[in-house]
Amino acid sequence: MSDAVIRVPAEGRDRLAVIAESRGTSIRALVQEFAESMLTDEERRERAEQTRAYLAKHFGFEVTDEESAAMGRKLREAFAQLRADAA
Template sequence: MPLTLEKPAPETVYRQYTVLMADTTIKVDPAVRDRLMVLARERGMTMRDFLAELVGATPTEAELKERYEATKAYCEKHFGVTFTDEDAARAEKVWQDLAAGRPVDSL
């Protein structure tokens, strides 16, 4: 018995694809595009998958604030440490100084 394959109509395939994926064009400088491609290839990924991973791993401001509050609450509960706004400002200054290569005062 011969096997016959039927090719689905293009509109059927396209409709199914677009239900799952929405393509968006992002305009970037050619150097940025080329770097994204290199980074994706080094990881054995497509640029689409690399960007999705990058975006998924980058927290929003709201997520960072939520993490900060959860960490602060954990430290207070489990270590008896009270972390004030002044402590946070001092720690932020240390990070900025480190990033800028300036000498760092102890916390």
């Protein structure tokens, strides 16, 4: 696999360096880990459908679009609060 150059502002590079150092890794490995762990919108939709199918098959629980949207809002609010508390 060949490497690629990604240009970011100096502030972003410096932040990545601090995060990488705190984890005992390199910026390269940190960016690779990020790229491998993030899902595209399509992948998220596929996982959501797989989860719904699993819940329906194994537990008889049908998750509606409204319930899914409500849970998404609650999770976003909780993560926002965690970020605010950490700041």
